[in-house]
Amino acid sequence: MLIKLMVIDDEHWIREGLKQTIDWESYGVHFMCDAEDGIEALKLIEENPPDIIISDIRMPTMDGMELFNELKNREIDVKVIFISGFDDFAYAQKAIKLGASDYILKPIEEDDLIAVVERCVGEIKQKNEMNCKMAELSGRVRESLPLAKQKHLEMCLSRPISEQELLSKWETLQIDLNPNKLIVLSAVVHEWGDRRLDETGCSLLRYAIGNLIEEIFKEAGIRALACPLHDNEYSDVALIVSSCKQDVSGQYNEVLSCATRAIEEAFEVLGVRISIGASQIGDGRTLLFTFREALTNSVEYLAQGTGRIFGPTANDNEPLNVFAVNTVDEPYLGMKVEALDTAWLNRIFHAIKLKDEGKLSDLLDQQITLLQDMVQQTSALAVRREMNSHIGMLLSRWQDMCQARNGSDSCMLMYHQKLQLYRSPLINWKHAVMSAFLMKDTSASGYGQKYTIDSALQFIQDNYHLGIGLNHVAKQIYLNPSYLSRVFHAEVGETLSRYLIRVRITKAKELLEQTSLKIYEVAEQVGYRDFRYFVKNFKELEGITPSQYRNYGA
CATH class of the missing domain: 3.30.70.270 (Reverse transcriptase/Diguanylate cyclase domain)
Known part of the structure; x- marks a missing residue:
């Protein structure tokens, strides 16, 4: 089945050029239709949603960014590739941060465009295959x-x-x-x-x-x-x-x-x-x-x-x-749950209501510190129970506020978003709350995973010189090493070990250029205890030895 493509640009010759000059079907793509602005495109998308959109950023009536935001608000799942002039580069970068697939600068190079489209096609097919697997597994369970x-x-x-x-x-x-x-x-x-x-x-x-x-x-x-x-x-x-x-x-x-x-x-x-x-x-x-x-x-x-x-x-x-074994039915042992009392609930909800991201962040940091102390004094299940009660009251207030504002459920949380709040570990608690109630990322799923990988990357940047490895990083962010390895590769595109080598070699190059340290001293400075292993990694990555690199740089 061909992937459906739509092109949006206010210049007719660009639309016709993209339609006529590229043999789309040879790349598994069907050129479905084109439109001259966002308004016309939105009508066509409502009738027959495409899989991929190639859109200009600046257009009359409704530009590419406005169309992109409208698609996100309507939860229309489509890959968006922006084409832009140099003056629109900042807009394109913003679009990528908001979830666009990529951007290409004008004049458009055919090979660059095809490469981006092929990547989008691969991602769409992979997602479709995963959905089919899930449906197959679900069907087999219901039968068995x-x-x-x-x-x-x-x-x-x-x-x-x-x-x-x-x-x-x-x-x-x-x-x-x-x-x-x-x-x-x-x-x-x-x-x-x-x-x-x-x-x-x-x-x-x-x-x-x-x-x-x-x-x-x-x-x-x-x-x-x-x-x-x-x-x-x-x-x-x-x-x-x-x-x-x-x-x-x-x-x-x-x-x-x-x-x-x-x-x-x-x-x-x-x-x-x-x-x-x-x-x-x-x-x-x-x-x-x-x-x-x-x-x-x-x-x-x-x-x-x-x-x-x-x-x-x-x-x-x-x-x-x-x-x-009877912990589930025990009361909370009479402990004062300061971090989850009505006063805390009022302060947190007030910050949510005002969309005060800074204040909410500070409150949640304080709350997490108190909750971490509580876990040391009683069972995690007891704390989880009190947190879930707290979440229930927070969701109830949020629902009342949404209905009072517009009389509809348009700002209500999805069912899985609520479950993620009820299942969030303390390390992700702040991000779960801010993601849900401040709508920091309506794509929902990858937010906690991205935060986990960001934490891993930051830990590597701060500690690469200490001889750390996969197990050290996993312990720091509370993950199983094997699981972290898989998640890291899926999110970053390379193994954690390979990424760590690149970080160390990059720092080593800086030291070779900027200091007179001996080669073995450089190796120690970037976390290597085995000088020969450092030289081997350096040559594999750079194609020359550290000594040759220093001489070449000089």
Whole structure:
């Protein structure tokens, strides 16, 4: 299927030139139509939306930037490539920051334009393939997990069940799990991918995540059954795992290995970021309590970051702090929740109402500091519960304000945006709130991920000279190293190790040019402990040795 292209420019000869001089179909593109300004284009787009738009910036009636903002407001998913004269360069740069795909300066070079269009075509096809995979996974789950089985699993996780009832039901529903050795995993979704999902969309994605995790365990020879949780305040998918192995340690290692792969493939295949909590081994009669243990452990992401596994032996073979199984039902121990009281709520909402970004940022920084202190004194789940209550009141006030202002739901948050607030770790809390209520980035999904990568880049810039590596960066920003490696490559376009080498070699070149330090001293200054490895990396990147570079520069 060809990708649909539209060209918008007030100069007829440019439109005709782009239409006639390039064999678009040979690049998998159908030249759909053209328009002379934004108003005419908007009418055509409403009737038949294109996949890619090539637009001039300055046009009469409605210019390219105004059209671009209108498309974003209407949530029309389209790639926009701006063409501009030199005088419009600043506008083009602004457009890129707001989400445009690229800009090309006039006069237009055909090869440059085709390269940008081919990149957009590749991104569109990749996104379509991912959506197809998600739909396929969702469909397969709905076929393989009848409603009766789903309801029974939900019941097992919500109330005690007798052994006789369990065995009878499992035989009837053909649940092939060993009821005497069960581990429960609780998966939490923090970011829902590059999608604007309503409640139904999030439900389908939970099915897809559950099916993906089931398949990973099946490939490892471990029996497992997923149970999407559509109404749980803290968890999105539960997984019940059984094994016939007598070696408890070996069984846990296999389960945790599969859980690690699930976190990585959830991002790679479905574009979602998850964390997983694991329980100890229980049996069918205690599923309620093992699930509560897994759920309690999963909420450790609040302080320790997302994309990790929390539970027994999940951290370098040392047990994490597993809270009592009845923690979910305990009151807040009578602690004064200063950071989440009505006074704080009023101050934060007042800053949101006034769109005072600076004031809101300061308040959230203070709130995070108080919440971090609270997590040290009590369970992460207790703090999460109080935060969710705080979020509920904030959303209620926001809804009332939106309806009072314009009598409509036009400024209401999407369903997945609300979930991201309820699932946000402390490290992303400020950005989640500001993104949602100040509409800092209505594209929704990538914001938390971009902030994570920005934090990694900043840490590298500040500490490259200390001999840091992937594990140091991952520990600093609370991520699993393997998961960080994948996310970093997807966002930056190269591996973290390669990026770190480039940073160090760039700094080394500066020292070679500006100082009289010996070569081995330069290597130490930029974080290398092995002089030969420094020379090897330098030559691979620059094509010459450090000594040759210094002499050449001189």
